[in-house]
Amino acid sequence: MKHTTLNRIGFQLFALLLAFGIASLVLLAVGASPVQIYKDMFGSLGTKGKIADVLVSWAPLLLATAGLLITFAAGLWNIGVEGQITFGAIGTTLVLRLLQNSAMNAGLIIALSIFAGMLAGALWAALAGALKTFGGVNEIFGGLGLNFVATALTIYLVFGPWKRPGTGSMSGTQPFPEQFNLPLFEGLRLSPWALVVAVVGIVFVYFLLQGTYFGLRLKAVGKNFRAAYLLGIPTWQYMMFSFLLCGALSGAAGALQVTAVYHRLIPSISSGYGYLGLMVAMLVNYQAIAAIPVAFFFAALNIGSIQLPIVHKLDSSFSGVLQGLLVLFILLAEGARQRLTPKA
């Protein structure tokens, strides 16, 4: 047992090395110095403000990952998570718009709007789930199509019915008055509430998958659909429910993007956290607790790469390249380990 763990760590370190090696070659190809770039990317994280910025993107990323761990457990590739975040943000914005002139308590309105975001996310996920269950449309394609639709809907709202006074612009809808923003830490852009929601989300998923009968049966559905069905597990209901839960968690991520980060709806409100969450979920391989540091690391790469266009005139998509290579080589290393390690 001990030996296997050591073995695995060895292969993963090797994968890490390879990923950074190839990423360095990519940097050399555009004439940049890898050492300098890595130093700038990670060195900029030294200040309190930067760590807070990383946590700002860590919270929604972790929520999306938490949701995806549920659908992964059910054996589903919920690529539609990106659209579920977006639709969650739309739901939150809708409720804030409807209630912002009411006499209701602002805190209550925020809570309602976050709840609406979760509901909207679940709704969008249910659509992908229904297409899969009743229409035979693979969730990869259904989800992907719905992602594009959700983005188009956002752009339509930002430039159409919800445009800011005057002309609509890519910078989004009119920001909500301050009382509808989640409170921030003094001098930082980070809201403690966002952290709370994210931690509650991942802990919930941890216990759901590790400690409940539901989680066990869900994993049975994911491991062997047919066997689970024959054992009497209501398979399609379980799959549908995992879609709903994932949608609600990613909807919460979208709600945070509106209430804690942007304070309005912007066209790219999901910020790619859904796709990134898929990568994190693949990397941690069902281990909900491991998602906490891995999501932090990926968020740090994102924040670190923001500097690249300004300082080095390089595209910030470098973080995506590095993240992708890391996941790819970890997957390959796991395959190589299984192949090369003699079976006991």
Add this chain to the structure above:
Amino acid sequence: METALILTGLGSVFFASAPIVFAVIGETIAERAGVINLSINGMILLSAMGGFVVSFQTGSLFAGFLTGALIGALVAFIVAFSSITLKQSQVAVGFVLALTCRDLAYFLGNDYMGKGGPRLPAWDLPVLSDIPIVGPIFFHQDLITYISFLMIFLSWLWIFRTRPGLMLQGIGERPASAYVRGANVNLMRYAYTVLGGAIAGLAGPAYSLSVKAGWNGTISGLDGFGWIALAITIFGGWNPLRGAFGAYLFGLLQWLGLVLQPSLPNVPSQVLQVAPFPLMILTLFLVNIGSTEWVERTLAAMPESSRRFFTRALRALRASPPASLGVPFERE
């Protein structure tokens, strides 16, 4: 005059659909062998960028197309290696590659954004282009579009009319039987995945050196094509002819969208831009609905006359994947 315009328009549909045709045929070949190459959306972006940059630097269009094919082959090789040799999930690796290749394309192509570069010249085929109606539609194109026509028929002939093609079907349907018949299943899967990748890789330069010359990063209008191509592969029932038909249908709808846009001022342009995606879902829905359990149950409960009608309609639409698509092959 009107007819001339329509003919030119139809010709442009075949021209603009060439990238999708390459992608669909490449994917069809790989999936026929039993391997899903989910990376093609990102891979096409990378090959479009790579093909353009190499052409821009060397001045050689041929080098650009070759680069595109090589990138496609290389990415497909990674998919094949990780799924066949390392037994990792094809979906996982393909998806990661789709994202990584896309970011890599944007990162490496950053310096070449919006630069004017080489473009494949139009080439009217002698004699053929003078045929009325057919000429203006099919033979006022450029070389890569003619190659796309040729590729449709060649791949169809290969899969359905040759012995090795029969073996190709075999390794995707019943690999164990093919193995008993002497086929080296895994080696053949490698070969067809890489070949399919190379063909799909031509989609990139076919776009960046022909349809819409140049590299424009995130606004190239190319992102999403690969996913559509994957859906069309399913719609096409893993048959190059039906797949090409799907690709052209898609191209026609896109063209109609462009043509009709001025007369539909109430429909925001964003809606028309994403119209392919709900359409993709709808198509997959129609193709797959006949295979779902509840429809079968509903049909069974119907009166004879209407059941026959619905069964026939659904069967005409239905497309069944190769039986071992995505399933690794192991000798017992």
